[in-house]
Amino acid sequence: MPDLLAIVDDGPGAKQLMSVARSYFTIEIVESATLCDATDLPDGDLYVDVDLGDGALVSSLRRMLTARRSNGRMIFAVPRGVHAAMVQAYALGATDLVPLPIGPAQLAQRLSTALSLLPGNSTDATSAAGAQALVDGAGVLRSIFAAARGVGQIDLAFLGHASQAVADTIADEGFGRWIATVQRHHHGTFQHSLLVAGGAAAFGHHLGMRRSDVERLATAGLLHDIGKARVPLEILDKVTRLTEAEMAVMRSHTVIGHDILSTRSDVPAELLDVVRHHHEYLDGSGYPDGLTAAEIPDLVRVVTITDVFAALIERRSYKRPLPGPVAFEIVHGMSGRLEEALIRAFRPVAMSVSAP
Numbered sequence: 001m002p003d004l005l006a007i008v009d010d011g012p013g014a015k016q017l018m019s020v021a022r023s024y025f026t027i028e029i030v031e032s033a034t035l036c037d038a039t040d041l042p043d044g045d046l047y048v049d050v051d052l053g054d055g056a057l058v059s060s061l062r063r064m065l066t067a068r069r070s071n072g073r074m075i076f077a078v079p080r081g082v083h084a085a086m087v088q089a090y091a092l093g094a095t096d097l098v099p100l101p102i103g104p105a106q107l108a109q110r111l112s113t114a115l116s117l118l119p120g121n122s123t124d125a126t127s128a129a130g131a132q133a134l135v136d137g138a139g140v141l142r143s144i145f146a147a148a149r150g151v152g153q154i155d156l157a158f159l160g161h162a163s164q165a166v167a168d169t170i171a172d173e174g175f176g177r178w179i180a181t182v183q184r185h186h187h188g189t190f191q192h193s194l195l196v197a198g199g200a201a202a203f204g205h206h207l208g209m210r211r212s213d214v215e216r217l218a219t220a221g222l223l224h225d226i227g228k229a230r231v232p233l234e235i236l237d238k239v240t241r242l243t244e245a246e247m248a249v250m251r252s253h254t255v256i257g258h259d260i261l262s263t264r265s266d267v268p269a270e271l272l273d274v275v276r277h278h279h280e281y282l283d284g285s286g287y288p289d290g291l292t293a294a295e296i297p298d299l300v301r302v303v304t305i306t307d308v309f310a311a312l313i314e315r316r317s318y319k320r321p322l323p324g325p326v327a328f329e330i331v332h333g334m335s336g337r338l339e340e341a342l343i344r345a346f347r348p349v350a351m352s353v354s355a356p
């Protein structure tokens with residue numbers, strides 16, 4: 001079943017925008033011209049970008065929408081500031097509005113915000129603040145991964161906002177609850193990056209870092225694997241062991257991510273270091289540059305420990321997530337490659353992660 005059914009007309013940009021958004025969601029597109037009174041719209045979420053001034057079309061839409069058994073989200077695209085269109089959209093049952101014109105990355109972001117957490121999908125383990133932090137975090141990941149593929153720009157203000165939301169949620173509710181929320185809604189690299197963001201923030205919080213440093217850690221977690229946006233899915237999602245050649249491609253995500261971010265002048269050097277060096281080990285056995293202890297900054301060391309831990313507690317289709325204490329033992333066994341004192345400091349954070 002697609003994430004979204006889109007009803008679009010041949011208005012400016014509608015199809016082009018939807019084809020871009022298609023990279024992020026499974027979208028079934030229906031052209032409004034093909035709709036007729038006998039059309040049965042499926043249940044689920046809808047995106048509607050049609051001329052709401054077209055009376056005949058609006059009345060067929062109204063019939064079709066009222067005939068649906070259950071209403072999901074209904075996201076309507078309306079020209080910015082056109083009051084009549086907004087009123088019409090709400091009259092048809094819109095739950096969210098997207099103002100036009102809108103760029104592809106912003107559209108993907110708006111849709112993901114509207115769709116990430118639907119009422120009824122959340123359980124009581126997810127607080128409103130946690131849900132919002134997740135929507136923000138996932139929205140940022142979608143937009144930065146899109147930017148890494150050449151669609152739109154990385155919005156550092158949005159990234160900062162999402163990092164604050166993650167840091168707030170971790171401070172208020174703890175890492176364990178964040179993990180449960182993330183794992184219910186996300187998988188793959190997004191799950192991983194959200195867990196690293198939350199884990200790094202929890203680590204910083206536990207170490208008594210300043211609030212701004214905790215947020216910086218959350219940002220580092222969200223950004224660290226941005227280079228994976230350019231690693232083919234068949235390698236990223238491969239269930240069996242990677243070949244040497246595939247491993248080389250996978251490992252290139254560090255350099256790719258660094259290259260993507262270093263084209264900008266406003267990404268702090270410490271974040272560039274995290275993206276490039278989060279797989280380096282103190283004994284020089286890591287990649288891509290084989291750095292040794294003295295060359296690896298503190299922020300990177302913290303992210304590396306969290307990154308290893310997050311990979312172990314992740315829920316994947318082919319592997320059971322490890323409980324925190326078991327994952328911690330594995331991290332602990334890596335002293336020599338990871339900083340001993342930091343591993344010790346990480347223990348309480350890891351132990352707070354209960355068995356899934």
Ligand SMILES: [Fe+2]
Pocket residue numbers: 224225253278279
């Ligand atoms: Fe990585």
Ligand SMILES: [Fe+2]
Pocket residue numbers: 192196224225307
């Ligand atoms: Fe990672």
